[in-house]
Amino acid sequence: MQELHGEKAAKAKKERTPMPEQPAEERRKNFNEVALGYTKEDALAEASRCLSCKDPKCVEGCPVNVDIPGFIKLICEEDFSGAIEVIKGTNALPAVCGRVCPQETQCEALCILGKKGKPVAIGRLERFCADYERQTGVKVPEVPEPTGKKVAVVGSGPAGLTAAADLAKLGHKVTIFESLHKAGGVLSYGIPEFRLPKEIVRQEVEYIKQLGVELKPNYIIGRIKTLDELCDEFDAVFLGTGAGLPSFMGIPGENFNGVYSANEFLTRVNLMKAYDPEYDTKVRVGKHVVVVGGGNVAMDAARSALRLGADEVSIVYRRGEDEMPARREEIEHAKEEGINFRLLTNPVRILGDEKFNVTAVECIKMELGEPDKSGRRSPVPVEGSEFTIPADVVVIAIGTSPNPIIFKGSEGLEQNKRGTVVADEETGATSKCGVFAGGDVVTGAATVISAMGAGKKAARAIDEFLKEK
Amino acid sequence: MVYEILKKEEIAPTVHRMVIDAPDVAKAAKAGQFIILRIDERGERIPLTIADFEEDKGTVTVIFQEMGKTTKQLAKLSAGEFLEDFVGPLGTPADVRKLGTVILVGGGVGVAPIYPQAKAYTRAGNRVISIIGARNKDLLILEDEMKNASSELYIATDDGSKGHHGFVTDIMKQILDSGEEVARVVIIGPPIMMKVGAGVASPYDVEILVSLNSIMVDGTGMCGGCRVTVDGKTRFTCVDGPEFNARKVDFVELMNRLAMYRGEEAKAVEKYEEECRCGLH
Numbered sequence: 061m062q063e064l065h066g067e068k069a070a071k072a073k074k075e076r077t078p079m080p081e082q083p084a085e086e087r088r089k090n091f092n093e094v095a096l097g098y099t100k101e102d103a104l105a106e107a108s109r110c111l112s113c114k115d116p117k118c119v120e121g122c123p124v125n126v127d128i129p130g131f132i133k134l135i136c137e138e139d140f141s142g143a144i145e146v147i148k149g150t151n152a153l154p155a156v157c158g159r160v161c162p163q164e165t166q167c168e169a170l171c172i173l174g175k176k177g178k179p180v181a182i183g184r185l186e187r188f189c190a191d192y193e194r195q196t197g198v199k200v201p202e203v204p205e206p207t208g209k210k211v212a213v214v215g216s217g218p219a220g221l222t223a224a225a226d227l228a229k230l231g232h233k234v235t236i237f238e239s240l241h242k243a244g245g246v247l248s249y250g251i252p253e254f255r256l257p258k259e260i261v262r263q264e265v266e267y268i269k270q271l272g273v274e275l276k277p278n279y280i281i282g283r284i285k286t287l288d289e290l291c292d293e294f295d296a297v298f299l300g301t302g303a304g305l306p307s308f309m310g311i312p313g314e315n316f317n318g319v320y321s322a323n324e325f326l327t328r329v330n331l332m333k334a335y336d337p338e339y340d341t342k343v344r345v346g347k348h349v350v351v352v353g354g355g356n357v358a359m360d361a362a363r364s365a366l367r368l369g370a371d372e373v374s375i376v377y378r379r380g381e382d383e384m385p386a387r388r389e390e391i392e393h394a395k396e397e398g399i400n401f402r403l404l405t406n407p408v409r410i411l412g413d414e415k416f417n418v419t420a421v422e423c424i425k426m427e428l429g430e431p432d433k434s435g436r437r438s439p440v441p442v443e444g445s446e447f448t449i450p451a452d453v454v455v456i457a458i459g460t461s462p463n464p465i466i467f468k469g470s471e472g473l474e475q476n477k478r479g480t481v482v483a484d485e486e487t488g489a490t491s492k493c494g495v496f497a498g499g500d501v502v503t504g505a506a507t508v509i510s511a512m513g514a515g516k517k518a519a520r521a522i523d524e525f526l527k528e529k
Numbered sequence: 530m531v532y533e534i535l536k537k538e539e540i541a542p543t544v545h546r547m548v549i550d551a552p553d554v555a556k557a558a559k560a561g562q563f564i565i566l567r568i569d570e571r572g573e574r575i576p577l578t579i580a581d582f583e584e585d586k587g588t589v590t591v592i593f594q595e596m597g598k599t600t601k602q603l604a605k606l607s608a609g610e611f612l613e614d615f616v617g618p619l620g621t622p623a624d625v626r627k628l629g630t631v632i633l634v635g636g637g638v639g640v641a642p643i644y645p646q647a648k649a650y651t652r653a654g655n656r657v658i659s660i661i662g663a664r665n666k667d668l669l670i671l672e673d674e675m676k677n678a679s680s681e682l683y684i685a686t687d688d689g690s691k692g693h694h695g696f697v698t699d700i701m702k703q704i705l706d707s708g709e710e711v712a713r714v715v716i717i718g719p720p721i722m723m724k725v726g727a728g729v730a731s732p733y734d735v736e737i738l739v740s741l742n743s744i745m746v747d748g749t750g751m752c753g754g755c756r757v758t759v760d761g762k763t764r765f766t767c768v769d770g771p772e773f774n775a776r777k778v779d780f781v782e783l784m785n786r787l788a789m790y791r792g793e794e795a796k797a798v799e800k801y802e803e804e805c806r807c808g809l810h
Contacts, residue, residue: 239749241530241567241574241614249751277530278616280749284557304751308763315756315763315782317789324752332573332746340573340599341746342793416785463750465768 068111076178077106084396088366091253091335094393095159095184103188107135109173110180117170118182123513124150124222128167128182135185141196144189148201151186152225152268153218153512155194155260156247158187161509162387194263200270204231209526212237212294213273214281214466217245218508219300219499221268222515223522227298228271230523235294237279239465242331245302247508249331250323252360254367255390258330280465287470287495295529296494296522299481300515303500304463308456309352313410318344318418322357322457329364346453349373350421352407353457354384355505359391361455362399374400374449376407378426378439404428404439408446410454420448462501480504488518489525496522532566532615535588537608541668543595544638545604546580552587554617560649561623561642561740561772564589565748567614568602575599576745576767578642578717579618580671589617592641592670598797605810619748620771623738625649628712630656632704633679634697634726636718637663640671642740643717647678656680658711660700666691698726705733712736716775720784727775737775741766744789758782 080096081087087094098106110132118128127146134143147154163169163183171179193199209232213220216238224234242248244261269275281287281301290297306321308314320328325343328334332341349365351358354377366373375394377384380403384391395401402423409422425445432438462479474482474491481490481497488496498514500506536548554564563578581590595601606612623646631650635643640661650657657678662685663669669684669691676682683700684692693700697718705711713736716726723739730737743755743766755766760777764770804810 239616240747241616278614279553280616280619283618283749284553304749306751306753308753308756315758315786317786321753324746324754327746327752333571339571340797342573342790342797344789416782416788465749 071109071111072173072177074105074109076109076181077102077184079181079184084393084398087254088397091367093257094254097191098184098188103135103185104138106181106185107132110136111172113172117172118167118180121167121170123166123509124516126150126167126186131189132180132182132185135189140189140192141199144193145199147186147189150516151512152222153264154186155190156218156256156264157509157512158183158185158190159256159260160251162507164388166509194260198263198267200267201229203228203272206233207231207526209233209295209529210235210293211522211526212290212297213300214287214290214297215245215300215302215499215501216243216265216275217300217302217499217511218247219302219501219511219515220245220298221265222512223298223300223498223519224273225268225271226516226519227522228268228273230519232523232526234273236273236275237281238275238277239280240331241277243275243277245300249327250357250360252326252330252364254363255360282465282468282470286468287466287473291492291494295526296496298488298515298518298522299466299490299495299497299501300499300511301463301466301501302511303460303505305461305479306456307459307461309407309458311407311409313412313418314456316410316412316418317416318346318452319410319454319456322351322353322361322455323460325361325455326357326364329368335364335368343368344453345369346451347371348449348451349453349455350376350407350449350451351455351457352376353459354379354386355457355459356386356390358455358457359386359394361457363394363397365453365455366397366399370453372400374402376402376405376421376423376449378404378406379436380404380428383436402449406439406441411448418451418454420450421454422446422448460500460505462504478504486517487521488514489521494525531611531613534606534608534610534612537606539604540592541663541670543604544592544668544670545595546590546592547603547606548588548590549612549615550587551589551615551617554589554615555582555587556584558582558589558618559622560625560645562618562620563642563748563771564591564615564617565619565745566591566612566616568599568606569613572602572613573599574614574746574748576619576742576748578740578742578771580641580644582645589615592638594638597794598801601798601801602810616748619767621768623649623715623772625653627654630658630709630711632701632711632714633657633659634701634714634716634718635659635661635675636697636722637668638670639718639722640669640675643715644671644674644678646715647675651678651680658704659683660685660697662686662692662697664688696722696725698722698729701726702729705730705735713738715740715772720780720787723775724780724784727778727780731776738772739775739778740771741773741778741783742771742787743767743783744787757786
């Protein structure tokens, strides 16, 4: 690496500006947002660290290629409206991405400053711009002349919303079909309020509606209409139906009362607001909660259980901390809040009482063996190391797969063994003419931003397809 | 989205029939399916079986009994008012085809989902023997509709106030014993009735189906709250069902799972009724 000189060297020496946060002791008792957001001063200080590289690596790390040095330069000039416009040029959901993207493995991982110190806090700056815009009023871009082409988008999660926004900006008439009563997909039912306030999701959806996109909630493709019928009615279809089918472990006792899939637990808490006594949906508040899994969903479930009022919450994960797929920040936050990490531990059986309520989880200790296909060292049980953890609520957060309901009554859509749709990585084109797919329905459970990236690529490909049609 | 209530009537004490304007659902609905509704923004999502649907009018009929807070609140709504959400049709449609003779058994509010099945089995060319029952004659619903939709109709009441004094399953057993060749029995009602009915019919050479009413949130296979053990395997009522082979269903687990929120539900009803007394609703 070249030595930095003069102004650049001075910039590189500046400390990364910390994110103001609710103290752990306080936030573990409420559902309010943990990270409070940069002040204007924080944003200016952090933006001034950017070296404005000629060949910015950070942009390559972004699945939707936001012009990062471009928007940061505008922050330095205090042109926050200009900055958000630059971001929105490629990213329709900046308030969401600034909060939930795994920046440490994407844009920030490639920041030159990260080689010797801490990278520029790109995500926090993105969030600052989006929040600034929401406070000052969102500008709706002018929509071009209608092309007369109609596109159906199935699913209103990150992939669907992004595809819909981009297609609408190109003048196509877009209708989104959503099976739940609220738009947002995983942003609404999965990610908790304390990480992504639902008001933000609502506003992002509102923005997309203002682009002329029609949203049909309570509309299940595969039940009300088949995919084939959609193909007849629309010029193209985008499937962004996500990975909504919960996996269970297949161990004895999993059907005892108090054992939830993470999907159910989080849907009850987030979408249905079971934490608010004014809402009717119920959720069991455990004294001793065990969450199985090591991803973001497991962290979300554990931290939600704590906020509901659990005395003790443990995360049980069969590998070590380094192998956990969750964002670093979520793991740190969970630890600060007092979540117990029981690593290299795997449940083998769930125990219950005569009333069918869960009472404990029997686990076995694991040790790391040889690396597996994913490159992670695979865990092996330590014989005779079984022990039990008392639990009155257990949440299984070991992953999800695509919901097969969408495929009912349709033909010609190629899927692979895991139930995901086979789609071209660059275009999202599937084996069915005029049908494109992207996000978790193609990749299996992944991140919000990768789904958005796929929605973006598919929108471009759909536009090309419609031009040729 | 809002969905208008076009008609509402109390067809038996605490049992209500509601006709909803929901053209998309009406168009796609088939016998054996259900819907999920939510009264308002703060409401819970509750599944209800489809009691009738008319594609040309764009309407879907549900029948429900006042049990928990939500059904009590629902009972207070009248024609001209709106539901916040009404989604369906959900679940795999009943496998209705020409089989010969079919016995349909409905108990309590379970008669409601039996009714579209009676129509469908009759339309498919079957001889449909229906048996409906309730605790007493006042609680018996859809008698005329069921008479029209079936080849034969039998009635049973627990107290003997109408028809056979006893259980619907007694009549079912008599028919099975009579030597009449029956291809299939469909039993829908409270879980304990389905369990008993399945037990009574099991020794006979007949297919036995039950339709389950598990606790669920989304109804599309997303939450897994409705899981039930069938033939030793975990299945989701909302997408794999709601109809299952009665001989293979773990009814004890089903009943235990249905009791999961009983305590919370009782508290919610108490709170709601207190608020009603105070004139808040």
